[in-house]
Amino acid sequence: MxxxxxxxxxxxxxxxxxxxxxxxxxxxxxxxxxxxxxxxxxxxxxxxxxxxxxxxxxxxxxxxxxxxxxxxxxxxxxxxxMRARMIHSLSGKKSAIPYGNKSQYxxxxxxxxxxxxxxxxxxxxxxxxxxxxxxxxxxxxxxxxxxxxxxxxxxxxxxxxxxxxxxxxxxxxxxxxxxxxxxxxxxQYIPHGYMELTIPPKNGEYAMEPNFLHIWPRNAFMMIALPNMDKSFTCTLFMPFEEFEKLLTSDDVLDFFQRNFPDAIPLMGEQALMRDFFLLPAQPMxxxxxxxxxxxxxxxxxxxxxxxxxxxxxxxxxxxxxxxxxxxxxxxxxxxxxxxxxxxxxxxxxxxxxxxxxxxxxxxxEVAFTRIRYHEAVQRWHWQKKVINKGLFGLGSLIAIGSAYLLVQHMPPRPLGFLRRLPWTGTTGYWNRSIGDFWQVPWSH
Amino acid sequence: MxxxxxxxxxxxxxxxxxxxxxxxxxxxxxxxxxxxxxxxxxxxxxxxxxxxxxxxxxxxxxxxxxxxxxxxxxxxxxxxxMRARMIHSLSGKKSAIPYGNKSQYxxxxxxxxxxxxxxxxxxxxxxxxxxxxxxxxxxxxxxxxxxxxxxxxxxxxxxxxxxxxxxxxxxxxxxxxxxxxxxxxxxQYIPHGYMELTIPPKNGEYAMEPNFLHIWPRNAFMMIALPNMDKSFTCTLFMPFEEFEKLLTSDDVLDFFQRNFPDAIPLMGEQALMRDFFLLPAQPMxxxxxxxxxxxxxxxxxxxxxxxxxxxxxxxxxxxxxxxxxxxxxxxxxxxxxxxxxxxxxxxxxxxxxxxxxxxxxxxxEVAFTRIRYHEAVQRWHWQKKVINKGLFGLGSLIAIGSAYLLVQHMPPRPLGFLRRLPWTGTTGYWNRSIGDFWQVPWSH
Known part of the structure; x- marks a missing residue:
């Protein structure tokens, strides 16, 4: 019919x-x-x-x-x-955080x-x-x-x-x-841009643990890496444009990576990193x-x-x-x-x-701007789950809850702004000094 | 130079x-x-x-x-x-509210x-x-x-x-x-539209007191009238599109005016009102x-x-x-x-x-949607003045502060939504259920 x-x-x-x-x-x-x-x-x-x-x-x-x-x-x-996130600390320490139960990926x-x-x-x-x-x-x-x-x-x-x-x-x-x-x-454009870099296979195998979404949380910027079938990883560096603009030479880039992602340099290869970094400018979001x-x-x-x-x-x-x-x-x-x-x-x-x-x-x-305390992050996490369970999102999306979100719990604080759940609406709301100045922050529902 | x-x-x-x-x-x-x-x-x-x-x-x-x-x-x-607002109540009672001191208009x-x-x-x-x-x-x-x-x-x-x-x-x-x-x-379009109507001169003179901005506050809609040099007034009716859409015939319009703006009908003239009302559709804002x-x-x-x-x-x-x-x-x-x-x-x-x-x-x-209480309206008014005095606006705009604003104090309540000054930002913020559903409400600063 x-x-x-x-x-x-x-x-x-x-x-x-x-x-x-x-x-x-x-x-x-x-x-x-x-x-x-x-x-x-x-x-x-x-x-x-x-x-x-x-x-x-x-x-x-x-x-x-x-x-x-x-x-x-x-x-x-x-x-x-990808069955879990793998957090890379500055010291090179890695810790896994599963998405949900073992069958969820x-x-x-x-x-x-x-x-x-x-x-x-x-x-x-x-x-x-x-x-x-x-x-x-x-x-x-x-x-x-x-x-x-x-x-x-x-x-x-x-x-x-x-x-x-x-x-x-x-x-x-x-x-x-x-x-x-x-x-x-x-x-609305956000102040961050993104750039894609590569971690090639090492001796024909994945250079890092393959079944993870790798995350390098670093205050106002971060890098992630997702595995490809050809055993490489594609990394994405998220950073404010004004920070990208400071990195003009190969030395700037190398110095920046040494300070922030030292464990990634040997994985990417110094020469390849330089080539990839200057291949394309950072892209807007x-x-x-x-x-x-x-x-x-x-x-x-x-x-x-x-x-x-x-x-x-x-x-x-x-x-x-x-x-x-x-x-x-x-x-x-x-x-x-x-x-x-x-x-x-x-x-x-x-x-x-x-x-x-x-x-x-x-x-x-949250990722880029907050200095939210650990227990508050957990509270919000519960609140987010509540939203999801209320039916705004189905059960399925539980497994997709942003890797970014959990990051909050592993980030050093950065006093750039703050967020609030708006108590009288029972809804998501946020206000941030940096963003607010730059543009109205939309919110709804 | x-x-x-x-x-x-x-x-x-x-x-x-x-x-x-x-x-x-x-x-x-x-x-x-x-x-x-x-x-x-x-x-x-x-x-x-x-x-x-x-x-x-x-x-x-x-x-x-x-x-x-x-x-x-x-x-x-x-x-x-226009040295003051003139509020027209449903009963036909009129009351003036000055803009500021006598020299301000x-x-x-x-x-x-x-x-x-x-x-x-x-x-x-x-x-x-x-x-x-x-x-x-x-x-x-x-x-x-x-x-x-x-x-x-x-x-x-x-x-x-x-x-x-x-x-x-x-x-x-x-x-x-x-x-x-x-x-x-x-x-962002608001749910209200506007329509212009006319109050012609009466015996060669203004049909109402000329040196006022006339206002008919009526819950979710309102009418205002501004004087012209030719001794007519141009009226503007603000109303949700969905209300405009209910008024399809001359009888609908007459009935609507009789219920809401009875004192305006003889001033406009019944025939002229009908002609003007259907001349152009309500315009979006x-x-x-x-x-x-x-x-x-x-x-x-x-x-x-x-x-x-x-x-x-x-x-x-x-x-x-x-x-x-x-x-x-x-x-x-x-x-x-x-x-x-x-x-x-x-x-x-x-x-x-x-x-x-x-x-x-x-x-x-505030005008269209709130059931804000009188003393709260006054508090906000003071807060608005504070914003203005802080230098966001110069002294001059004091005399221009929206006629609409004061309206709040003369409006019957209507429980459609609510506003808040956001305490932690010290800034204007508002949230409204009707508007929120319809569209994100932008806010800033």
Whole structure:
């Protein structure tokens, strides 16, 4: 019954990244005619380009979405389980903190491999097609038209019944919705940037314990490392831009690592560290919120296009994947009726996506700025669990609770700001002098 | 000295509204070559178009800016002094609340007349020109190029040393800055809309006491009326969109007015009220914040383009005018050195513009949503004065303190939400269940 409505209806999915490709599978499975427009070349044939995070943490929500399109096992088999965090102290001492019980773990997944698998899955549907090298130029959702620029750079109008914007944090689809009446929006950059570095295999084996998310907590900055299938680790250094800007020469960098991450230098290799450090500048991190996620029955945003979040909860991809799953469940419920499903998706999903955005920012501020005392951190941890158990998050996310969060308990204090649970709202709230000066701190719920 | 640098440098001012025209005067006076691009026709010759607020409250800050370009007396002579608020109760009882001492008053000014006077003032400078019917199509601030579409619709590139974005709440210049790295931005619509209505003269005289800002406080909605020079009043009805949407027929409207503003019906005239009510739909109100206000030495935003605020403090135009004055003072200080002046403008001005934005929203929420008790309202009033006296605002703004604020003291309670001064920050903070659900509530400082 449900799928009979969909047949013959055309959906234009803008963006063939992780969320766009997954969404295309859901929609194709539902018998829509699906066209995915992806600005970049096919990553399965083109050379891999740097600039995005290399690996990602896949947790329960993400897996449930993959399961619904039959890809869970395939993806999980290409991931490296991380059963605990491994904290690296300045002295080189390491201590493990499990995520939960022994059966609970998150997976380190290659963004590139996952995206390739998803694109191949899209193309397995005869009613779905991915148009690479096709950039969205403009769209008129109410008229059901998207204008794309193909490799020939000639604008081409394509008609469709639904536009699904999965075009990421800097979404062009969202930029069009922003001009519509009563569309709320915020974008906020945090003072930190990130940079990816590498720990290569050592004698053909992992140079550190593989089944861990490694963390080097260091006051206002930190480094993490996630294992790859090729036995390397990808490290991510998080640090305020103003600190990055002080490191201008190889000597600066070496000195900085000697002071802060001495145990990482031999693992990375001095020469390779210098090369990697200056390969790309530090990348910014943006937090985007908007409301609604949809325009009438014509257009809907998912993933980073709807809610780019800072990465300190490890939930960016998982939240985007869950968007697709939630939307799919609503399409079931409303028999593919877009004019009912889209408003309900906004109504139902926005509180959750705003909550994970706030929690991610909360973790960021705790990690980077607080001098919170150990027992207070534990209290908050309990409070966070309470939020989760209340149903804001399902049981699954317990295993995904940010590695960053536990960090707090292992960090030397730093008197840069402070946080509060706001007693009269019973909700997350935070105020921080540094951030407050820099920008309003959004909060909600 | 100062002006010698400016000579020969070209400034493109985008927007010839109130702030754009005033800014053009400041810049022309400083010997820049100034071109103003205004999308609309010359309002001095074209027919007046509805859709913007018809009159505005001019207070101390705005007057100081006009004074600096020699226009204060001319503008003040065309304004109607409002020496107090006049509260209209449901029973028709009226009670006056002065703004301050007897010499303190604000002025009701016609937006149209003021804009005309400012445009004529711009054109009195031989080094300034206003290009009407010229819409900004795109800009490349770092290359010093703006592309405008004139009446012939042919894109034309114009070079300039500085782009000044005064193109209002939906600024195109700002949309370009938004794509630059680390530009923070938020836009938030409030649940209320506004609609303008008219109380015509009665037997050639004002139909109510002229030297007052008339206010009909009614729980979650309210009406105000400002006097015009032609002895009419322009009324503005503020009400949630969902309430507007219930009033579909003339009978609905009449019934609504009979229940809420019975004394206004004979003043407006039943027929005229019906005509005016259905002339235009209720208009949305947007609150916009961004940071920074500038891009290097190339581009700067002022007025609503930088900080559209909700109108409940009567400070929108005044804050925009003060932007121009503050910028002018910095240009003096830095000898027209744009690469020093622009970053300093952001650094210095953003906290003040964010503060007036927050205070305006704070007033809105108090007016629309609180059941705050009388003595608490007075406590807050004192606290607000303290903020002002601390130097966040100068003495002048005391006379401009929102009429809306005092309203609180005359409103029946309505249990929709609540506000708090946040004790640990000593700053404005608010949380409201209705608004919170609808959107994050921004706060700062």
């Amino acid at each position: 449900a799928s009979s409505d969909a047949q013959g209806q055309r959906v234009a999915v803008i963006g063939g990244g992780l969320v766009g490709a997954l969404n295309a599978c859901f929609l194709a499975k539902r018998n829509f005619q699906v066209d995915v427009y992806e600005a970049r070349e096919d990553i399965r044939v083109a050379e891999f380009t740097r600039g995005r995070s290399i690996n990602l943490a896949l947790s329960y929500r993400g897996r449930q979405a993959l399961k619904a399109i039959g890809l869970e096992d395939q993806v999980v088999s290409k991931g490296v389980p 998150i997976l380190s997944i290659s963004r590139e491999k996952l995206n390739k698998d998803l694109l191949t899955a899209v193309e397995s549907y005869p009613n779905a097609k991915v148009h690479f090298g096709h950039k969205l130029w403009k769209c008129r959702p109410e008229e059901g038209v998207v204008t794309v620029l193909g490799p020939d750079q000639v604008p081409r109008d394509v008609t469709c019944d639904l536009i699904v914007g999965c075009d990421g944090a800097y979404s062009t689809v969202r930029a069009h919705l922003m001009k519509k009446p009563r569309f709320d929006y915020s974008q 943006i937090s985007v919120k908007c409301s609604p996620f949809h325009l009438k029955s014509h257009c809907v945003l998912m993933g980073d296009a709807a809610h780019a979040i800072v990465p300190f909860f490890g939930q960016g991809m998982n939240a985007g994947f869950e968007d697709c799953l939630v939307f799919d469940e609503l399409m079931d419920k409303f028999n593919n009726n877009l004019s009912m499903c889209l408003p309900e998706f906004s109504r139902f999903r926005i509180p959750d996506d705003h909550a994970i955005s706030d929690l991610s920012m909360y973790n960021y501020i | 100062a002006s010698s640098d400016a000579q020969g440098q070209r400034v493109a001012v985008i927007g010839g509204g109130l702030v754009g025209a005033l800014n053009a005067c400041f810049l022309a006076k400083r010997n820049f070559q100034v071109d103003v691009y205004e999308a609309r026709e010359d309002i001095r010759v074209a027919e007046f178009t509805r859709g913007r607020s018809i009159n505005l409250a001019l207070s101390y800050r705005g007057r100081q800016a006009l004074k600096a370009i020699g226009l204060e007396d001319q503008v003040v002579s065309k304004g109607v002094p 604000i002025l009701s000014i016609s937006r149209e007349k003021l804009n005309k006077d400012l445009l004529t003032a711009v054109e009195s400078y031989p080094n300034a020109k206003v290009h009407f019917g010229h819409k900004l199509w795109k800009c490349r601030p770092e290359e010093g190029v703006v592309t405008v579409l004139g009446p012939d619709q042919v894109p034309r590139d114009v070079t300039c040393d500085l782009i000044v974005g005064c193109d209002g709440a939906y600024s195109t210049v700002r949309a370009h800055l938004m794509k630059k790295p680390r530009f923070d931005y938020s836009q 947007i609150s916009v914040k961004c940071s920074p206000f500038h891009l290097k030495s190339h581009c700067v935003l002022m007025g609503d383009a930088a900080h559209a605020i909700v109108p409940f403090f009567g400070q929108g135009m005044n804050a925009g005018f003060e932007d121009c004055l503050v910028f002018d003072e910095l240009m003096d200080k830095f000898n027209n050195n744009l690469s020093m002046c622009l970053p300093e403008f952001s650094r210095f001005r953003i906290p003040d513009d964010h503060a007036i934005s927050d205070l305006s929203m704070y007033n809105y929420i």
